[in-house]
Amino acid sequence: MSNQTLSRRHFLKASGMVGGGIVVAVALPGCAFKGPHPIEVTDAGFVPNAFLQITPDNHVTFYCPSDEMGQGIRTGLATIVGEELDVNPATMLVKAAGSHEDYNNPEFRVQGTGGSNAVRVFYEPLRQVGADTRALLLNAASLDLGIPADQLLTADGFIVAGDRRYPYGDFVETASSLEMPIATELKAPSRFKYIGADAPRVDALAKATGTANFGIDADVPGMVYAVVVRPPVAGSKALSFDDSTARVAPGVLAVVPVSSGVAVVAERYWQANQAAKKLTIDWEETPLSTVTSEQVRQDLSAALEADNDTESTRAGDPEKAFADADAGTILETDYYAPFLAHAPMEPLNATLRITEDGADLWTGVQFVGAAQGVLERLTGLPRGNIKIHNQFLGGGFGRRATLSHIVEVAEIALSVDKPVQLLWSREDDLRHGFYRPAAMMKIKAAADSEGHITAWQARRSGANISAQTFKNALPGVLPNLPTGLLNGLAGAMDYVFKNWAVDGSSVEGLHETYSLPSYQVSHASVDHGLPTTFWRSVGHSYTSFAVESMMDELAEAKQLDPVALRLKNLNDKPRMQNVVAEAGQLMAAMTVPENHHLGFAAHSSFGTDVAQIAEVSVTEGQIRVHKVTCVVDCGLAVNPDIVTAQLEGAVMFALTAALYGSIDLEGGAVVQSNFHNYPILRMNESPAVDVVIIESETPPTGIGEPGVPPLAPAVANAVYRATGQRLRDLPLQLA
């Protein structure tokens, strides 16, 4: 056994450093820009740094370094920079940043959005950007007005001198000749007027009027449309294909083999879509070609029975603690979660124009830096000449951090020598995706008679998440590494995670929520070859189901109240202890109809603590969730209404998975194809959601993902109370 855990954060950090050149996280005001200017200045605006532009007529534009996929990040980061700049975020124009290292995620060291980290990692740097820019404008105004800077104030985009107000724009010409102050003192949170207040989303108007541009809406003069026919079994290659009828179908311009399958290019999308059905392709058989869902489950079980998994983390002496426990009271239970698809509403797409001088990509991607790198690798163009026009993302959930569609569009565009728009169908999305891996988890726990857990062992088997994600991202993160070395590196990473290290993302959440005097977490890697990647809340999406189901099972065994048992095991987790106590009080005060039952769960992820109470009824075997109450501590809530919306949405996303979600395999091929057999929760099935945000002035932590993990176990725990059936498999189905 080895004891080495690489987390998703480490992986992204490491890949950024290995790449070289990607070193400066945030260009603080005053720093020189590296490479071509990331902001295309279209008029005589003042651009004090990569994030802000102020025009003489006092329009302020904020270039948002994180990708807006629904989580409200454009509003959140505009609020943060606006607070210190003293400009109301509602009056700013907020645009997606271009592709440039000045916009690198400070933690990932590459431009990208994920891990619920954007508000957390940009909170201080963007406040500093706002504060320094405001100080610069004060200095400029002082010169122009002949008034000492310390006698000037600011108010919502204006310099205030006594009873006179001057728009910031009046001073941008002078400001552009001055040196940018650095490390200007930041406001005390008690003086915040935008941070912490509810405000409308900056993208609400565009999204309510159909004027928000998504990747699919790109319309480039002369562009043609492409679809790709991919193998039914992931990774299989076309041995041969017959395109004789497809090639002569109406509008068809070309049939092009690409690395992932065969592309059909036509004058219109619908023509490409119809012609693709006329292709006959002979696909190779692969080891995955015989795999079924039943086999996956058996193999994952067998891997844990084989008992040769790799230890990830431990504390205390769990072996001794189990030996000391009354053997009759030790619980040991298996929990299972299936493969899942992300199914964002906007199917994957990308529009690429390659010219002699450069390339322009219009898409919605969570990993701008790697998308740029993939194009650098495939086109041979200098990185600075490749522009990523990142659009609104029609849902991400991790799916848009993968790059296969960027590779496809590049291969097609290079082949047809025209701008190309590639569009995946919903069937493509569900059948040819990257999936949340299936997970078998075995939890063994011992507690004393008062409910203090004395020993804890948590083991997981299944495909590891990071190695495959790394393999997919590598060509973009290391654009200049030759293909042979690239494959070697990806293979090495895969080997490492299968043999001597544990992928931290695959086991995250198996012990961290509670104060455990002794524990062991371990992992058995079982990879059937179905591509996997991050799925909203990653490993937590299944580990919370196992841990929080076990907590209720322990409570029952000890004849304790489930909330009381949890509180006994949170001694050195004061923030979560407070969240659980608050939620416990709310639960104790709830009155529900006779046939409704309450279930509780809590989970820490991405620095945020969430407890949920699900109100559930079961009628003729049908589980109905009526209401979910959430208590959350995410530090300072930058925009409480968006925090609330993220929890509402997380409940719906997680409930879809808890009640319906399963990607199944038959002959290695994904069975599900569209929303009839991969159902998504609809309005008439959706619960009411109440959200309580714990007031806090500590720096903000994640909010996009942490609402997902506790939901499934909260519902399962309620179903147990309603029926006496302990459901240990997802999705939840009554016998």
Add this chain to the structure above:
Amino acid sequence: MITFSLNGEPVRFNGDPSTPLLWVIRDDFKLKGSKFGCGAGLCGACTMHLDGTAIKTCVLPVAAAADKAVTTIEGLGNPEDLHPLQTAWIEHNVPQCGYCQSGQIMAAAALIADKPSASSEDVDNAMSGNICRCGCYPRIKAAIMSVAASALSYDAAATEANS
């Protein structure tokens, strides 16, 4: 050739009459507010009005729109002249990713036109053909109900005034 009215303007389409209306609107008439989500009439992202009825246009051949009136999100309202539902959408901070919202609003607009003071059950029934993967349902419903409630109070005021 197929002729129909698009947001009040007469238009002609010369291509394949079996092409779904969605693609004609998006790729030929370049109105991009209506979205592609499933291609099977299962998610409602492509919802438009055909002679005032909400319809899923990813499975509707353009031929079926011949001589009819097609209304898209662009014809319902615009940033300078919002439909009451669009105002309610902004007031309730409804959208997250926003991709499904054109379809949601078009489905809601057909409901409100038909039943200005729609009940909670009416809303559930009318809106359950529209998927929101971000899970904005509580806010979508609240936004529609706020418009329905104002219609209800308008009706009540009108009734009172007429009595």
